Each structure stands twice: as structure tokens, then as C-alpha cells.
Amino acid sequence: MLVDGKWQENWQPVQKADEKGRFVRQVSSFRNWITRDGSAGPAGEGGFEAEAGRYRLYVALICPWASRTLIARKLKGLEEIIPVTVLNPVLNDQGWEFGGGADEDPLFGSRYLHEIYTRADPHFTGRATVPVLWDMKRGVMVNNESADIVRMFDTAFEHLVPSDIRLYPADIGGEIDALNAQVYDQLNNGVYKAGFAVSQEAHDEAVEGVFATLDMLEARLTGDYLFGDRLTEADIRTFVTLIRFDAAYHGLFKTNRRQIKDYPRLSAYMERFLALPGVAETVNMDHITRGYYSIKALNPTRIRPTGPAHVAALLEAAGVPLSAR
Incomplete structure (x- = not known):
């Protein structure tokens, strides 16, 4: 630094x-x-x-x-x-x-x-x-x-x-802020709190928050997006963690209670979001796994796994090039 x-x-x-x-x-x-x-x-x-x-x-x-x-x-x-x-x-x-x-x-x-x-x-x-x-x-x-x-x-x-x-539509701005706050603390940053915890207590606390939030999101998704049919920044914030979860956070950050594939609504939501124009072009799983598995403090050998296969299949279906899967 x-x-x-x-x-x-x-x-x-x-x-x-x-x-x-x-x-x-x-x-x-x-x-x-x-x-x-x-x-x-x-x-x-x-x-x-x-x-x-x-x-x-x-x-x-x-x-x-x-x-x-x-x-x-x-x-x-x-x-x-x-x-x-x-x-x-x-x-x-x-x-x-x-x-x-x-x-x-x-x-x-x-x-x-x-x-x-x-x-x-x-x-x-x-x-x-x-x-x-x-x-x-x-x-x-x-x-x-x-x-x-x-x-x-x-x-x-x-x-x-x-x-x-x-x-960020003004009429639901307060609701977006409230959801963002929970998703940030318990999921977006929560996976990092689990992965970089230096005590068992801190890790366990973070993992509880991660999966409580995933459970909440699974229950919330009764429409296409987190606010029904309205695509908002809350969906962006959620997607970027979901797409990395099974390939990186589940193993490396030890958030291995469940995978995103075990959540039917979240899985469909992730696939739907990935199909939005231009979104698949922002996802490079090769960069994601190379980057995360190069963190010396968590993976001294820097060996990275070759899976999971269901993530590769999801990206292939979305048109992500082989070099980015």
C-alpha cells in the first residue's frame, strides 16, 4: 500500500x-x-x-x-x-x-x-x-x-x-438505499468478511449474514428483478457477487454452506441479468478465478480449480467467449 x-x-x-x-x-x-x-x-x-x-x-x-x-x-x-x-x-x-x-x-x-x-x-x-x-x-x-x-x-x-x-429512480430511492445497505454489509462485503476473518467467531458471524441475505433475496424475487419489473442499481450490486460466488467465494472464502445453483430463483435471476444487453461482456471468469486464487494470504500455492462446470455452462449460454470462461 x-x-x-x-x-x-x-x-x-x-x-x-x-x-x-x-x-x-x-x-x-x-x-x-x-x-x-x-x-x-x-x-x-x-x-x-x-x-x-x-x-x-x-x-x-x-x-x-x-x-x-x-x-x-x-x-x-x-x-x-x-x-x-x-x-x-x-x-x-x-x-x-x-x-x-x-x-x-x-x-x-x-x-x-x-x-x-x-x-x-x-x-x-x-x-x-x-x-x-x-x-x-x-x-x-x-x-x-x-x-x-x-x-x-x-x-x-x-x-x-x-x-x-x-x-436509481427517485420514487423508490429510499427503498433501494435500505436494500443496498443490507446487501452490501451482509453479502457484497460479507463474503470478504468471511474470507479475510482472522478469528473463527468473525468468520462464523459473516457466514451467517451471507446466507441469511441470500435466503432473503431468494424469497424476495417474485418478479424479474429485486423491485418487481424495475431494473435498478440494487440488481447490479447483487449480480456482481452472485456471478462470482460459486467459482470463487464458495471455496476460497469458505462460504460453502450452499452454492447459488442451490437457489432456484437466484439462479434464474442471475441468468436473466446476464442476458441483458452488454452485461455478459463485463464478465471474465478467467480473470475472476486467476485473480482471487492468486491472493497469497488465502491460497499460497496459487493453484486454482478448473470448475465449477455449471458456471462455465451458464457463461457459454450467455455467449461469453471461451477465453473469458
Whole structure:
């Protein structure tokens, strides 16, 4: 990680934990917002007007948080508005790396993502995480919080690319926030709390939350989406964890009580979401499994399993290329 702008090896120590051994996630540091006219958003400063080709999105396809932004970009039709750079899925002692079968950094020729962070703040302290939304006009980092970026993509560029999809409709915004809070704490972050727990108590507590939330979602899904026939950001947040669950979290993070395939409604929901235009293009199971099974603290040998077969079949049916399965 970076300490006062200087990289400190090793990137992969045991993750930060509280006094009971619970995994603690780093809080995002860059919270500016792109808006239609450049006025200040809910956080940060103003000056980030929505313009085509001005902003670049840095992602890793292993990462569920980064994948949220990729899916929102696809669903809102922003592919020609916001270019993307994909980093290597395998973390090394310098963190996220460009090249090596993934994209090179087209802006600065950086080798590692942490160099982008120190361009944004020469004295930055923390982990260099994805996603990153970079302003190529001003040469600054706009935001590195996926939840913010999804909402920017939902509204800021609609005068450039009109869309019938509203991922955060105002009339059910409070309900979406409430569901997001539970899904984030107990499922999205819950699998990480299970996987990176350093006490049995913390692991067991996290696993209970994971499966209680999966049970709740299974019962909730009486329509196509979590809010009936309305596709929202809550579906994006849920999908990115579901699609990784059986192939990565079930084994590596020891959340092995059940698989998603054991939930009929969630399985059908995942397949339905994967069939939405552009979504399958954001899923690369090769990157996902290579990335997760390269985490030294959890898998010192870095050997990764070849299955599960039902996930490969799901991706094949969705048209995901063999190289990405």
C-alpha cells in the first residue's frame, strides 16, 4: 500500500481487522462527482462537467466493485463516452499492474495503478484500489467509489446519451438505499468478511449474514428483478457477487454452506441479468478465478480449480467467449 505517497511492499499482508478479527474495508478517498453542468455533486468539489471522451475508467475484471461501474456503463450506453482500461487480474507485490495480457496505461505509461494514485495525490496513504475514474482534461482523479460512479453514470450523461433505464429512480430511492445497505454489509462485503476473518467467531458471524441475505433475496424475487419489473442499481450490486460466488467465494472464502445453483430463483435471476444487453461482456471468469486464487494470504500455492462446470455452462449460454470462461 502507499504511505505518504511511497509504496510499501508487500501488497498482500493479512487484511486489516478489528479487535474481534473482523475484516475492515478501506473507505474510498476521492469523492468528486461528474454532473451535467459541472456543479458540485453530493460530495467533493465542482468542475467536473459531463463531456464525451473526457473521463477514463480504470477497472479490473476480477473486482466486483469495478464490475458495478462496467455494467452501469453498458446499461446506460456510455461505451463511446467513457473509455476503459482493464488491469491485470493478478495482484503482485506492487498491487494492480498494467499489461501482462491486460491493457497498458494509455495516459501515462504507468506500470502500476499506485502510480496513478500518486499522480492524483503525491502524499496519498492507503491501498490503490479499482475502480478509478480519471479526468483526462484536468489530470486529476474524480472518484474511486463504485457506488458514486454508478450513480454518475445513471444521470450525468443523459443529455449526451438518452436512456429509458433509470438505475436509481427517485420514487423508490429510499427503498433501494435500505436494500443496498443490507446487501452490501451482509453479502457484497460479507463474503470478504468471511474470507479475510482472522478469528473463527468473525468468520462464523459473516457466514451467517451471507446466507441469511441470500435466503432473503431468494424469497424476495417474485418478479424479474429485486423491485418487481424495475431494473435498478440494487440488481447490479447483487449480480456482481452472485456471478462470482460459486467459482470463487464458495471455496476460497469458505462460504460453502450452499452454492447459488442451490437457489432456484437466484439462479434464474442471475441468468436473466446476464442476458441483458452488454452485461455478459463485463464478465471474465478467467480473470475472476486467476485473480482471487492468486491472493497469497488465502491460497499460497496459487493453484486454482478448473470448475465449477455449471458456471462455465451458464457463461457459454450467455455467449461469453471461451477465453473469458
